[in-house]
Amino acid sequence: MAKLSMAAVFESRLAVMVKASATLVKMKRTKKLLIVICLLLIAGFLIPERRAIPVLGASSADWNKDTFWYEPWGSSGVHKGVDVFAAEGTPVVASSDMIILFQGSLKKGGNVVVGLGAKWRLHYFAHLKENSESAPLWVKSGEKIGEVGVTGNAKGKPAHLHYSLVSLVPLPWLMDASTQGYKKAFYLNPIEYFGY
Numbered sequence: 001m002a003k004l005s006m007a008a009v010f011e012s013r014l015a016v017m018v019k020a021s022a023t024l025v026k027m028k029r030t031k032k033l034l035i036v037i038c039l040l041l042i043a044g045f046l047i048p049e050r051r052a053i054p055v056l057g058a059s060s061a062d063w064n065k066d067t068f069w070y071e072p073w074g075s076s077g078v079h080k081g082v083d084v085f086a087a088e089g090t091p092v093v094a095s096s097d098m099i100i101l102f103q104g105s106l107k108k109g110g111n112v113v114v115g116l117g118a119k120w121r122l123h124y125f126a127h128l129k130e131n132s133e134s135a136p137l138w139v140k141s142g143e144k145i146g147e148v149g150v151t152g153n154a155k156g157k158p159a160h161l162h163y164s165l166v167s168l169v170p171l172p173w174l175m176d177a178s179t180q181g182y183k184k185a186f187y188l189n190p191i192e193y194f195g196y
């Protein structure tokens with residue numbers, strides 16, 4: 001009887017130990033996954049952005065310096081980007097080396113392209129002219145991805161590129177007390193990005 005219960009105790013202890021070591025292995029795996037995610041995140045920040053103004057030949061004369069966060073701005077409340085004015089058909093170029101995530105048509109944006117660049121930043125190009133050719137999956141900074149147009153809610157307005165730069169990693173120190181100021185943790189000022 002005593003022998004049997006000893007065996008039972010031993011067995012249950014063994015079971016506890018097996019369970020614990022299984023948990024440890026799982027934790028190690030989770031840790032590994034976390035490390036991989038962290039390394040990927042860091043790698044994204046180490047890739048050079050190779051910045052470019054997204055309209056060929058554009059300079060500060062082609063946008064209003066107060067265009068970013070201008071208000072009131074229709075249904076959006078504030079203008080979360082920059083409008084770069086140029087003749088219809090002017091080449092729109094990649095503002096960074098980027099992976100093209102989306103190319104299609106949206107109600108407000110018209111023909112749009114969305115790219116993912118270094119630092120986990122989304123680059124959004126809107127109101128593009130109808131373009132039958134599709135952008136490749138990977139584009140280099142300065143490479144043509146479309147043409148300035150008047151699609152979406154730019155219809156009837158002077159041709160321009162609406163460009164927004166969005167950080168997928170929140171940057172809370174950029175938030176301020178302006179209207180929707182908390183969104184500045186994500187929407188970056190493209191004019192600063194252009195180096196002006």
Ligand SMILES: [Zn+2]
Binds near residue numbers: 081083
């Ligand atoms: Zn705009």
